[in-house]
Every structure is written in C-alpha cells, then in structure tokens.
Amino acid sequence: FPWLARVSPALCISAVEGAADERHDEVWALRRGEESGAKLRARHLQTGQVRHFEGEKGAERTVRVEFADGNVLYFEGEEGAQRMVRVESADGDVQHYLGERDAERTVRIEFADGEVQHYEGDH
Numbered sequence: 001f002p003w004l005a006r007v008s009p010a011l012c013i014s015a016v017e018g019a020a021d022e023r024h025d026e027v028w029a030l031r032r033g034e035e036s037g038a039k040l041r042a043r044h045l046q047t048g049q050v051r052h053f054e055g056e057k058g059a060e061r062t063v064r065v066e067f068a069d070g071n072v073l074y075f076e077g078e079e080g081a082q083r084m085v086r087v088e089s090a091d092g093d094v095q096h097y098l099g100e101r102d103a104e105r106t107v108r109i110e111f112a113d114g115e116v117q118h119y120e121g122d123h
Helices: none
Strands: 010-017 025-032 035-044 050-054 061-066 072-076 083-088 094-098 105-110 116-118
Touching: none
Parallel strands: none
Antiparallel strands: 010 025, 025 035, 035 050, 050 061, 061 072, 072 083, 083 094, 094 105, 105 116
C-alpha cells in the first residue's frame, strides 16, 4: 500500500520472519526514516492469524489476537505477564476471564442469544 506511507508513520515491513519451511509473518511496525520501531501487528501468512501489539520497541505486548475463523482473544498486562481477559467467538458469544497468566478462569459468558451465565470459584 504505497499510499500508506503518505498518511501514516506505520509501514508494512515485508521482511518474512522464519526459514522457508517455518512460519512466515508479515509485520507492520512504526517506522522513522529507515529505522524500524515498535511492532503494531503481525499476520501469519499461512493461517491468517493476526496479532496486535502495544508498547515500545523491544517491549511490545500482545493486546489482541484475531483468528481466521473469526474468534478474537483480548489480553491485558505488561509484556511477559499478559493474561487473557476476553474471548469473542465468531458466533457472537463472549467469555470473560479473571486470574493470573496461565491460570485464567471464566467468570462470565454472554451468549449471542442474550443469555448470561456467571461463574464463581475455581473451575
């Protein structure tokens, strides 16, 4: 998208990360002149998965992951300590989580039909 350079400091860095038989990612990052800055998002070319980032270069943290099937995961927390806080499924259901990284637990599910279920305790 050549026009992007005129309207945004973010440019697609088309360098492919990974060896020929491994992952291939298209990375969008802030760019100042010839110097790359913080990553904004990375798209896995084979699966279509898109990861969105916030933070300074070298300390980027994942804030959202979009899957090709329409599911979206949301994260909060500092780099290295992000925890999943919400999952939006393609069918419209939304699950909310609390807890520390790798120990998140479901606290509420909002179904597409309007039903809401609340959960307490560990499960």
